[in-house]
Amino acid sequence: MNQIDLNDRHAIVTGGAKGIGRAIAVRALASAARVSIWDIDVARTNQTIRELGAGDNLRSDMVDVTDPDAIIRGLDEAIAAFGNVDILVNNAGSVGTVAPLWEQPIENWQRMLTLNLTSAFMCCRAVVPHMIENGYGRIVNIASNAGKMATLQNSPYAAAKAGVISITKTLAKETAQTGVLVNALAPGGANTELFDGLPESYAQQIASAMPLNRLIEPDEIAALAVWAASEDCSGTTGFVFDISGGRADY
Numbered sequence: 676m677n678q679i680d681l682n683d684r685h686a687i688v689t690g691g692a693k694g695i696g697r698a699i700a701v702r703a704l705a706s707a708a709r710v711s712i713w714d715i716d717v718a719r720t721n722q723t724i725r726e727l728g729a730g731d732n733l734r735s736d737m738v739d740v741t742d743p744d745a746i747i748r749g750l751d752e753a754i755a756a757f758g759n760v761d762i763l764v765n766n767a768g769s770v771g772t773v774a775p776l777w778e779q780p781i782e783n784w785q786r787m788l789t790l791n792l793t794s795a796f797m798c799c800r801a802v803v804p805h806m807i808e809n810g811y812g813r814i815v816n817i818a819s820n821a822g823k824m825a826t827l828q829n830s831p832y833a834a835a836k837a838g839v840i841s842i843t844k845t846l847a848k849e850t851a852q853t854g855v856l857v858n859a860l861a862p863g864g865a866n867t868e869l870f871d872g873l874p875e876s877y878a879q880q881i882a883s884a885m886p887l888n889r890l891i892e893p894d895e896i897a898a899l900a901v902w903a904a905s906e907d908c909s910g911t912t913g914f915v916f917d918i919s920g921g922r923a924d925y
Contacts, residue, residue, distance in 0.1 A: 677898065679905045681708035685757045686904060687750075688712055689740050689798060690767030692719040694867035695817060695900075698893035699764055702901040704732060708762070711753040713738035740767045740794035746801045759809050762904045763802045765795040765839075766817040769832075773874055776830040784831040791835035796842055803846070803855060812855035813904045816843045817896075820863045820919040827880075836861075840915055847913030856912040858903045863919030866890040886921035 679702075686703045690696040691712035700710050704727065712735040714720045720735045727733055734756055738749035753760060768791040772783040795816055806812025821829060822836030840859055847857040864881040882890055896918055902908055903916065917923045 679706045679901050679907060681706040681762070681901065681905055683707075683709075684761040684904075685709045685711070685753070685759060686762035686764060687753055687760055687798075687802070688764045688766060689738070689794070690714055691735075691764075692716050692723045695862070695865060695893045695896050696764070696766040697723055698897035699766065699900045700733075701727065702894070702897040703762070703904070706901055706905075708732070709757040710734075711736060711749075711757060711760075713740060713749055713767070715739050740798055741789050743797050743801070746797055750801050750805070754805070760802055760805055761809075761811060762813045762815070763798060763806075764815045764817070764900060764904065765798050767794055768817070768835075770829065771832050773828050775828055779831055787831035787835045788838070791832065792838040792842075795839050799842070799846055799857075803850065806855045807850065807853045810854040812850075812853075813908065814843075814846070814855065814857040815900050815903045816840075816857070816859040817900070818843070818859040818861045818915060820861050820917070820923055823861055823915070823917075823923055823925070843915065844913045851912055856908065858908070858911060858913070859915045860896060860900055860903070861915050861917050861919060861923065862891055862896050863922045864890045865896060866892050884922050885919065889920065891918055891920055 686708045688700045691700045692714040703710050709732045736749045739745045771787045816839050818839040819836040821833040822840050826833040843859040
């Protein structure tokens with residue numbers, strides 16, 4: 676595993692108990708960061724902490740990122756435990772219901788926007804002033820290729836991820852002269868439990884559209900995320916890094 680220098684940096688990873696978030700936490704730890712995992716799945720979080728080894732550089736909080744008060748409490752606790760927050764990875768999210776737009780439940784539309792988009796907005800809103808005050812920050816928003824290209828049968832998720840890309844670009848310009856850089860990653864189909872839970876025909880449709888002819892591994896996404904969260908990423912902000920196995924046209 677290649678390592679990036681995150682020594683003495685404190686990273687918050689939302690949805691860090693499994694899948695892409697867990698892989699990012701593992702990479703960040705291997706790069707000497709202090710990592711605070713935020714997740715509402717207590718059992719999986721505890722399992723991840725046991726597997727990775729709770730210690731001086733790893734901790735977790737049960738933070739519901741759809742609740743602004745919980746985010747503020749989680750941020751205060753993270754700072755009290757590990758000091759200034761240097762890195763925020765907005766990874767928490769869900770795919771939701773697979774169906775054409777006219778069959779999508781209104782509740783699923785609202786839930787996808789809240790969980791995938793509003794959560795990232797609220798986490799950034801809470802953390803950015805802290806980063807600006809300290810003169811340094813890296814924010815990595817996990818968007819999706821679905822937010823860049825037409826994605827059949829998943830309009831709520833696609834709209835939410837397009838929104839993540841938009842706030843990434845806007846926030847990046849707002850913070851460009853503060854030392855806080857903001858970028859996004861747009862993965863294609865990833866080999867995670869989330870993908871495994873999709874209807875088989877829909878999952879096959881996504882996988883077959885990728886020129887690499889395979890799913891993206893979480894660790895491949897994590898490698899790019901940790902670089903974007905590091906000081907080595909110093910001249911790029913407001914950019915969307917594609918990691919879709921060649922599927923994206925731009």
